[in-house]
Amino acid sequence: MSSTWHILGAGSLGSLWASRLARGGKPVQLILRDATRLMAYEAAGGLTLIEHGQPTTLAIPAQTPDTQGPIHRLLVACKAYDAEQAVAQLAPRLAFDADVILLQNGLGSQDAVANKVPHARCIFASSTEGAFRQADWQVVFAGHGFNWLGDPANPLPPDWLDDLQACGIPHQWTPDILTRLWRKLALNCAINPLTVLHDCRNGGLQAHHCEVATLCAELVELLQRCGQPQAAEHLSEEVERVIQATAANYSSMYQDVAQGRRTEIHYLLGHVCRVAARHDCSLPHLERLYRRLVEHLNARGLPSD
Numbered sequence: 001m002s003s004t005w006h007i008l009g010a011g012s013l014g015s016l017w018a019s020r021l022a023r024g025g026k027p028v029q030l031i032l033r034d035a036t037r038l039m040a041y042e043a044a045g046g047l048t049l050i051e052h053g054q055p056t057t058l059a060i061p062a063q064t065p066d067t068q069g070p071i072h073r074l075l076v077a078c079k080a081y082d083a084e085q086a087v088a089q090l091a092p093r094l095a096f097d098a099d100v101i102l103l104q105n106g107l108g109s110q111d112a113v114a115n116k117v118p119h120a121r122c123i124f125a126s127s128t129e130g131a132f133r134q135a136d137w138q139v140v141f142a143g144h145g146f147n148w149l150g151d152p153a154n155p156l157p158p159d160w161l162d163d164l165q166a167c168g169i170p171h172q173w174t175p176d177i178l179t180r181l182w183r184k185l186a187l188n189c190a191i192n193p194l195t196v197l198h199d200c201r202n203g204g205l206q207a208h209h210c211e212v213a214t215l216c217a218e219l220v221e222l223l224q225r226c227g228q229p230q231a232a233e234h235l236s237e238e239v240e241r242v243i244q245a246t247a248a249n250y251s252s253m254y255q256d257v258a259q260g261r262r263t264e265i266h267y268l269l270g271h272v273c274r275v276a277a278r279h280d281c282s283l284p285h286l287e288r289l290y291r292r293l294v295e296h297l298n299a300r301g302l303p304s305d
């Protein structure tokens with residue numbers, strides 16, 4: 001079996017994973033959007049990872065989705081709104097024993113991908129690492145963190161976790177990956193949309209304590225209703241802790257909106273509202289927050305799906 005890491009999307013996280021795996025001597029192939037992006041990448045001479053201000057360029061081989069050849073291991077590093085379509089076009093190349101690792105934030109995109117490739121094993125990831133693109137093919141490793149990986153359908157860990165260990169990619173296999181993803185989603189819903197609507201850093205939400213607490217109460221109700229009681233435990237306290245600890249930061253959604261980039265709202269607050277509707281659970285404050293956020297995005301010409 002091929003042990004090549006095919007990495008779909010050479011943006012921030014994709015480049016971070018690709019660089020560390022390649023640096024550790026693992027075979028890596030980047031899969032770029034199309035021939036134009038491939039030519040631009042080849043002209044740049046490779047991917048540059050900037051760590052502690054030190055750039056390292058690695059000439060990692062790259063290809064387009066229509067390249068021939070089977071894929072046994074695919075790391076999906078696109079945004080949540082691109083993942084389903086991007087993986088669907090690779091479906092014919094995915095081997096029957098393929099593992100597909102999904103790095104997307106939020107929930108909803110993982111199931112959409114899994115439906116497109118029922119013959120592959122889909123592994124969900126939740127990452128607290130931070131990276132951003134300084135320019136095309138140049139990525140800054142901005143925040144050390146951790147990666148939780150798990151398969152809601154199968155608790156057996158895959159053998160390639162050894163590659164992550166060997167390459168210094170901090171990780172842990174967990175059968176409770178959905179709890180992790182729901183908890184991160186709940187934290188996001190309690191903080192990020194309000195930072196956009198109040199036009200503030202995370203710390204600015206200390207002045208909106210009641211509004212945050214009301215959202216947390218509704219999120220706890222939903223998590224309990226949809227079978228995620230562990231993700232609900234002490235949510236309000238953790239949200240307050242995160243607001244304090246990251247008071248000087250702008251949330252990722254704030255930064256996306258400020259820079260005119262599409263947000264992942266559909267897989268964050270949008271997912272919460274859709275699951276609530278499925279469970280006949282009325283969450284008036286979260287639903288109103290979602291409507292206000294959609295209006296805010298539309299008023300700026302940004303998509304809300």
Ligand code: NAP
Binds near residue numbers: 013033079080082127
């Ligand atoms: P990003 O920098 O925007 O990178 C996404 C990449 O996907 C882009 O390079 C894009 O290509 C590529 N792409 C999109 N459609 C494609 C297709 N059909 N074929 C090939 N490539 C395609 O995004 P990111 O920040 O790495 O985020 C990826 C996911 O990780 C998101 O869900 C995000 O929420 C999550 N996450 C990110 C961080 C972080 O620090 N960045 C941390 C935790 C979680 P082009 O370059 O051609 O546009």
